[in-house]
Amino acid sequence: xxxxxxxxxxxxxxxxxxxxxxxxxxxxxxxxxxxxxxxxxxxxxxxxxxxxxxxxxxxxxxxxxxxxxxxxxxxxxxxxxxxxxxxxxxxxxxxxxxxxxxxxxxxxxxxxxxxxxxxxxxxxxxxxxxxxxxxxxxxxxxxxxxxxxxxxxxxxxxxxxxxxxxxxxxxxxxxxxxxxxxxxxxxx
Amino acid sequence: xxxxxxxxxxxxxxxxxxxxxxxxxxxxxxxxxxxxxxxxxxxxxxxxxxxxxxxxxxxxxxxxxxxxxxxxxxxxxxxxxxxxxxxxxxxxxxxxxxxxxxxxxxxxxxxxxxxxxxxxxxxxxxxxxxxxxxxxxxxxxxxxxxxxxxxxxxxxxxxxxxxxxxxxxxxxxxxxxxxxxxxxxxxxxxxxxxxxxxxxxxxxxxxxxxxxxxxxxxxxxxxxxxxxxxxxxxxxxxxxxxxxxxxxxxxxxxxxxxxxxxxxxxxxxxxxxxxxxxxxxxxxxxxxxxxxxxxxxxxxxxxxxxxxxxxx
Numbered sequence: 001x002x003x004x005x006x007x008x009x010x011x012x013x014x015x016x017x018x019x020x021x022x023x024x025x026x027x028x029x030x031x032x033x034x035x036x037x038x039x040x041x042x043x044x045x046x047x048x049x050x051x052x053x054x055x056x057x058x059x060x061x062x063x064x065x066x067x068x069x070x071x072x073x074x075x076x077x078x079x080x081x082x083x084x085x086x087x088x089x090x091x092x093x094x095x096x097x098x099x100x101x102x103x104x105x106x107x108x109x110x111x112x113x114x115x116x117x118x119x120x121x122x123x124x125x126x127x128x129x130x131x132x133x134x135x136x137x138x139x140x141x142x143x144x145x146x147x148x149x150x151x152x153x154x155x156x157x158x159x160x161x162x163x164x165x166x167x168x169x170x171x172x173x174x175x176x177x178x179x180x181x182x183x184x185x186x187x188x
Numbered sequence: 189x190x191x192x193x194x195x196x197x198x199x200x201x202x203x204x205x206x207x208x209x210x211x212x213x214x215x216x217x218x219x220x221x222x223x224x225x226x227x228x229x230x231x232x233x234x235x236x237x238x239x240x241x242x243x244x245x246x247x248x249x250x251x252x253x254x255x256x257x258x259x260x261x262x263x264x265x266x267x268x269x270x271x272x273x274x275x276x277x278x279x280x281x282x283x284x285x286x287x288x289x290x291x292x293x294x295x296x297x298x299x300x301x302x303x304x305x306x307x308x309x310x311x312x313x314x315x316x317x318x319x320x321x322x323x324x325x326x327x328x329x330x331x332x333x334x335x336x337x338x339x340x341x342x343x344x345x346x347x348x349x350x351x352x353x354x355x356x357x358x359x360x361x362x363x364x365x366x367x368x369x370x371x372x373x374x375x376x377x378x379x380x381x382x383x384x385x386x387x388x389x390x391x392x393x394x395x396x397x398x399x400x401x402x403x404x405x406x407x408x409x410x411x412x413x414x415x416x417x418x419x420x421x422x423x424x425x426x427x428x429x430x431x432x433x434x435x436x437x438x439x440x441x442x443x444x445x446x447x448x449x450x451x452x453x454x455x456x457x458x459x460x461x462x463x464x465x466x467x468x469x470x471x472x473x474x475x476x477x478x479x480x481x482x483x484x485x486x487x488x489x490x491x492x493x494x495x496x497x498x499x500x
Contacts, residue, residue, distance in 0.1 A: 036286065043283050131276035138284035141424070146286070 026162050033150040037171060040143035041089075044174060047136045048083065048096060054132065055080050055103070058125045062106060065116035069109050076102045089172040093140075100133060140174045147171045199343040206350050207246050214242035220388065245357075253353040254305040254313055254345075257453065260356070261303070262445045263293040263315045274321065277333050278314060284422045285337045290314050299441040300324060300432070303453040304336040305349045312340045317443065324432050331429025334419035335455055342418065344411055348453050355449035358395065409472040412455075416477055430481040437474045438496050 059073055079095070079102035086095035107126065110116050117123075151170055154163035218238020222230040268275055275292055282289040290306065293315035300320045306312030314336045320329065339345055420426035436456045446458035457471045479489040 040286065047283075127272060131272075131280070134276065135280045135283055138280040141422075142284045142286050 023162065026159050027166070030153055030159060030163055030166075030168055033146070033153045034168065037143070037146040037150045040139070040146040043139040044092075044136065044143050047132055047139050048092070051099070051129065051132045051136065052080060052084060054125065054129055058106070058122075058129065061119065061122050061125060062110055062116060065113045065119070066109060072102075072105055072109050076106050078102075089174055093174045096136065100136075103129065103133075144173050144175070147173055199347050203343075203347045203350060206347065206354070207250075210249070210350075210354055211239070211242040211246055214238050214245060218242075249350055249353050250307060250346075253349040254307065254311065256356075257303075257305045257349050257352050257450060258293055258313060258315065260352075260445070260447070260450060261295055261315065261443075263295050263313075266292040266294045271321075273326075274316065274329075277326075277330055278337075281330065281334050281337050281422055285334075285341050287312075287337065287341050290337070290340060294318060294321075295443070295445065297443050297445065299443045299458065300436045300439050300456075301443050301446075301458050302332050302336055302455045303450075304339045304345050305453065306340065307346045307349070308343065309340050312345060314340070319439070319441070323435060323439065327423075327425060327428035328432035328435065330423050331419060331425070331427075331432045332455055334422040335415045335429055336419075337422065338415040338418035339411075342411075342414065344415065352450045352453055356447070359449060412472055413477065413480060416481055420481060426481040426483075430478045433474050433478050433481075434493060434496055437493055 055076065059076055062069070063073065079099040083092075083095040083099045086092040110122070153159055154168045154170070215235050215238045218234040218236075218241070219231045220234070221238070222232070222234020266274055271292065271294065278292050279289045287309040290304070290309075290312035291314075293313055295301075295315055295317045297317040298319040299317055300323055302314065302316040302320055304312060304314045314333065316329075316332065320332060324332065339348070416429060419429055423429070433456065442460040443454065443458035446454060448459065451457060451459050452471075454471075456474065475486050475489040475493055478484075478492065479486045482489065
């Protein structure tokens, strides 16, 4: 009897240890997915900020050649301000798409000014902005992939139990709501 | 569960096995060298010396194999201003892959090709030929870079680069031994030694391509398919890479600086088709890869290649 008792105790400890190990693995997996997602978000933020920094310079350059396009300048400035003030994932996504649209109009305007198009500074800015727009698109792709991965991780069993206990919350995708979704992928 | 994110684990294990294999190989070599040079009792001394040499070799391989591979391929760092577009593509796709931006290198060569090297995503480099920059359009170049970055993220690069250095050293060793033998040819006292060195040299010379074949096959075709599909996942445009592969096939120009030891690192076989490269093919046929990317059958892809060469 005593032998059986010890054996039960041993098995109990082994099973408990296995459960603890499994919990740790699940928890670490969740943390990993969340960190990846947060890293992805910071990638987007970096690129959004880069674009915000580049645009005033661009507007100044275009103004030198196309003074009369006031409406376009106002639109770009407004879009930039909206971008800077946007809070939260969905709002930023929407502002970003509008900003992209406004910049597209600005470059469309530039088409009508041959002198501007020959300006070295303008060409440089155009190349840089095209690069930033592409990086935003890629950062967005990476972020949305990571969010999908993370949301899957916290919603599926058995992870969801642990995720509930430790307060892992669903994350929003970086995408505009249906109304703002008409802006296509850019190429200036 | 194997996902996009943890594919690298099995490659780390394989790299470790390769390291261990390298060390054992050098130790065996040292044992025989000891016996050849000093008689039976020197076997263990040779083995001990070889062990330390192997450790140093392994450390050098780990930390410098990327520099070696780049130097052997005569690659130069790509100037950020001059190759702004290339840098932009690499940086954008690195963001999409969730890895730091690797260093960017250029190879002066008319052939269309590219490879990636390094020991982990934090210490990685991608290298493209100037021919690729000239002849590929933006989408095709993105496809090629995405393929290379997938190698980086999947940690194929350490394994591939280690293999390149190892095969390179074995080829070099066998070459030396054969040369040493001929050099000692006139030396009457070295007759026995010379003969043994010749045998060892010949054995190594035979061994080198066989080891190359085994390892390159382990690295091999599945890995290329995987990098193709992961690359397509990054650009979300599989046709870009497929068209690039078709152009490579059509261009069909060998890379001058590529050798049999570095061939498996490239996106497409960089060697002139010959007896060896035909026998030990390091890359799956382009038609199969295009078929997988375009989701068509291999026959249709072969037809497309034929049509392409007709246009030329």
